[in-house]
Each structure stands twice: as C-alpha cells, then as structure tokens.
Amino acid sequence: MIPNRLPILAAMMLALLLAGCGGGGGRDRREPSRRSAPAQPALPGIESREIRQCMARMGAAGFQFTPLPDRRFGGACEARGSVQLQNVGVPISNLGAMRCPLAETFAAWSRHAVLPAARAYLGTEVVRIESFGTYSCRNINGASGGRLSQHAFANAVDISGFVLADGRRITVLDGWNGRDESVRRFLRRVHESGCKRFRTTLGPEYNALHANHFHFDMGRGPFCK
Numbered sequence: 001m002i003p004n005r006l007p008i009l010a011a012m013m014l015a016l017l018l019a020g021c022g023g024g025g026g027r028d029r030r031e032p033s034r035r036s037a038p039a040q041p042a043l044p045g046i047e048s049r050e051i052r053q054c055m056a057r058m059g060a061a062g063f064q065f066t067p068l069p070d071r072r073f074g075g076a077c078e079a080r081g082s083v084q085l086q087n088v089g090v091p092i093s094n095l096g097a098m099r100c101p102l103a104e105t106f107a108a109w110s111r112h113a114v115l116p117a118a119r120a121y122l123g124t125e126v127v128r129i130e131s132f133g134t135y136s137c138r139n140i141n142g143a144s145g146g147r148l149s150q151h152a153f154a155n156a157v158d159i160s161g162f163v164l165a166d167g168r169r170i171t172v173l174d175g176w177n178g179r180d181e182s183v184r185r186f187l188r189r190v191h192e193s194g195c196k197r198f199r200t201t202l203g204p205e206y207n208a209l210h211a212n213h214f215h216f217d218m219g220r221g222p223f224c225k
C-alpha cells in the first residue's frame with residue numbers, strides 16, 4: 001500500500017542519519033553539556049538498532065509516524081528514539097513524543113484492542129481516542145521527590161476517554177464504575193488488553209490518581225492493576 005511508504009522512508013532517513021553519527025556513542029549520561037561543542041547524539045549503538053527495527057516494523061504494519069530528533073531536557077528528562085504518531089487508524093488527541101516501542105505497542109493496542117472491543121461491547125466504532133498526553137518531565141504520581149515517571153522519558157501515555165461514532169463519549173472517570181454494563185465491560189476489556197501489551201498498566205483500581213485515566217508505559221514491569 002502506498003501510504004506505507006512514507007513512514008518507511010522516514011525511518012530509512014533516520015537510519016541514515018544515525019549511521020552517519022556512529023562512533024563515539026558513549027552511554028555516559030553524566031557527561032557535562034558543552035555549549036561550544038556541536039550537539040552529540042545520545043544514542044548508543046544497540047538502542048539505535050532497536051529503534052530502527054521498531055520503526056521498520058511500524059512502517060510495515062501501516063502505522064504512520066514521524067521520527068523525532070533526540071532531545072534532552074532539564075534533569076534526567078529526555079526523549080530518545082521517539083516518534084510522533086500520525087495515523088494508526090483512529091484519531092488520537094493530545095499525543096506528543098513517544099519512544100518507538102511505546103508508540104508501536106500503543107498503535108497496536110488502538111487497532112487490535114480498542115476498535116474491536118467497541119464493536120463487540122458497544123456495537124459502534126471509536127472515532128477518537130482521548131489522551132492526557134505522553135511526554136512530561138515529572139516524578140511518579142507528580143510527587144516532589146522520588147523516581148522520575150516514565151512520562152519523563154516519553155515512555156508512557158495516559159488515556160482518558162473514547163468518542164464513539166454514535167455520538168457518545170465514554171470516559172474512564174464516569175464509565176469504569178458507571179451504570180452502563182456494556183461500557184464497564186468495554187473499559188475493562190481494553191484495560192486488560194493493555195496489561196498484556198504494555199510493561200505497566202494502571203487504572204482506576206490502582207489508586208485515586210488514576211480514577212480518570214489508564215496509564216500505559218514500557219518501563220519496569222510487568223505490572224497490571
């Protein structure tokens with residue numbers, strides 16, 4: 001299919017870019033930044049190969065995306081090997097940078113879990129998946145101390161709701177324990193599918209902070225609640 005060629009081309013261009021930057025790819029994150037020196041790529045060789053393979057798989061699967069340049073932010077926050085998803089078969093609001101393995105898993109979850117579950121349990125199509133976003137430089141649960149969240153590495157996404165073709169809008173907040181059994185079953189089905197795909201899946205049963213969204217990430221795990 002012709003639309004597949006665009007992302008593959010983009011991935012190939014990135015691969016060429018990365019190949020051209022090879023050598024001296026140390027992994028030392030403590031290396032001080034030197035403003036006078038030209039920007040150094042942060043990608044070590046193994047990771048860049050994994051990322052290239054990830055992008056090739058995404059292209060082959062027909063997911064459209066744009067590779068993003070690696071970025072380091074304040075503290076240890078960074079987005080490496082990340083992409084901007086363009087088209088996974090259903091529009092998704094609020095998506096920013098996602099590390100490729102997260103984007104690939106998320107795109108597959110959207111296509112193979114969300115869309116079929118809506119048909120099966122709700123008898124309609126999902127026309128939009130609503131997200132609270134992906135990259136955010138913050139600690140776990142927004143605490144002032146403790147470990148950085150996977151969001152700080154563009155390795156997590158929060159999903160808050162689903163807009164349906166019949167006009168309904170289902171939210172995790174109202175639907176998880178809502179009156180409509182089919183909605184409850186739909187939400188539990190896509191949460192359960194998330195548990196099988198992502199390293200960590202959190203929902204309303206985890207804690208009050210997740211009452212209004214599903215958190216999916218590709219960090220530590222497996223963990224499902």
Ligand SMILES: [Zn+2]
Nearest residue numbers: 156157158215
């Ligand atoms: Zn989250």
